[in-house]
Amino acid sequence: MTPTGATAALVLAVLTLAHHASLAAAGGPRVIIVGAGMSGISAGKRLSEAGITDLVILEATDHVGGRMHKRDFGGISVEMGANWVEGVNGGKMNPIWPIVNSTLKLTNFRSDFDDLASNVYREKGGVYKKAYVQKRIDLSDKVQEGGEEHSAKLHLSGQDDMSILAMQRLNDHLPNGPSAAVDMILDYFKYDYEFAEPPRVTSLQNTIPLATFNDFGDDVYFVADQRGYEAVVYHLAGQYLKADKSGGIIDPRLQLNKVVREISYSGSGVRVETEDNKVYKADYVMVSTSLGVLQSDLIKFEPQLPTWKVLSIYQFDMAVYTKIFVKFPKKFWPEGKVLMELLRGSGV
Numbered sequence: 536m537t538p539t540g541a542t543a544a545l546v547l548a549v550l551t552l553a554h555h556a557s558l559a560a561a562g563g564p565r566v567i568i569v570g571a572g573m574s575g576i577s578a579g580k581r582l583s584e585a586g587i588t589d590l591v592i593l594e595a596t597d598h599v600g601g602r603m604h605k606r607d608f609g610g611i612s613v614e615m616g617a618n619w620v621e622g623v624n625g626g627k628m629n630p631i632w633p634i635v636n637s638t639l640k641l642t643n644f645r646s647d648f649d650d651l652a653s654n655v656y657r658e659k660g661g662v663y664k665k666a667y668v669q670k671r672i673d674l675s676d677k678v679q680e681g682g683e684e685h686s687a688k689l690h691l692s693g694q695d696d697m698s699i700l701a702m703q704r705l706n707d708h709l710p711n712g713p714s715a716a717v718d719m720i721l722d723y724f725k726y727d728y729e730f731a732e733p734p735r736v737t738s739l740q741n742t743i744p745l746a747t748f749n750d751f752g753d754d755v756y757f758v759a760d761q762r763g764y765e766a767v768v769y770h771l772a773g774q775y776l777k778a779d780k781s782g783g784i785i786d787p788r789l790q791l792n793k794v795v796r797e798i799s800y801s802g803s804g805v806r807v808e809t810e811d812n813k814v815y816k817a818d819y820v821m822v823s824t825s826l827g828v829l830q831s832d833l834i835k836f837e838p839q840l841p842t843w844k845v846l847s848i849y850q851f852d853m854a855v856y857t858k859i860f861v862k863f864p865k866k867f868w869p870e871g872k873v874l875m876e877l878l879r880g881s882g883v
């Protein structure tokens with residue numbers, strides 16, 4: 536992924552099943568959704584479409600959208616979290632894309648990474664020769680192709696999974712992975728920058744090939760709209776939750792500023808308790824919080840989640856990008872094809 540694109544909405548939905556004998560016949564099952572980000576709001580929409588409308592969405596913050604969130608910076612809105620539509624122009628349509636580009640017409644730009652070979656800079660100034668960089672790109676592509684073949688042979692359970700670094704060692708026999716300046720830059724571009732973590736902890740099986748790009752295409756589009764990327768989540772919410780004229784969600788089933796602290800579940804249903812000591816009861820609960828929240832034990836599960844589920848939660852890293860916004864007094868960069876990458880040539 537390029538930084539925090541649609542996949543930044545990476546979340547883990549844990550569905551706790553109550554015994555269906557307890558379901559109220561008339562209104563259908565009652566469902567609590569924890570979190571009003573992309574996944575929680577989408578889950579609610581799916582349930583509504585299936586006729587399950589007895590919902591309560593408990594959101595810890597004062598807004599919808601989760602990590603799709605804009606903030607004012609020097610007089611304009613900037614994206615604090617998700618910023619790209621990942622995977623466009625492929626065999627399948629990325630469901631986010633028509634909402635962004637057709638329905639809401641959010642201003643967006645294709646991120647052009649095509650000419651990487653001409654845009655790798657030496658630390659002391661000037662670019663590396665294109666032909667040389669291209670050769671190194673070809674080599675790293677070859678190593679990755681070897682990884683792809685390897686990945687395809689691994690057991691689906693993930694029991695044979697390995698890190699990207701282990702794959703690189705296997706394929707090019709460099710004990711510390713790529714180590715020449717340009718190779719390190721390319722490595723950073725391909726892996727660290729893409730997954731927000733070093734190749735030594737990135738799962739081969741889950742990233743090569745990457746389903747997002749395989750299915751939806753290799754292009755990524757940068758969303759830069761003053762309504763914010765979060766407009767997508769408000770749009771989906773507005774399809775089943777009552778909204779006011781300006782698009783604000785006023786449906787009583789959306790409860791903001793509700794920090795969930797404890798979830799108890801048993802054969803007869805679920806009980807969710809929030810920080811302000813309110814108790815919500817239902818037949819099911821869907822937890823759509825980020826992996827970071829699930830790993831932090833902020834929410835206590837009673838009884839504890841089964842080991843296989845806990846293992847899945849702890850097997851992944853919560854990847855975090857630090858975004859740095861800089862405001863210049865005037866636009867000094869050229870019109871047209873803007874250099875997307877300024878990569879520095881001496882270790883990264």
Ligand SMILES: *[C@@H]1O[C@H](CO)[C@@H](O)[C@H](O)[C@H]1NC(C)=O
Nearest residue numbers: 623624632635636637754756
């Ligand atoms: C996005 O929408 C514009 C305007 O309708 C259209 O010209 C363009 O082809 C669309 N882009 C993609 C990649 O679908």
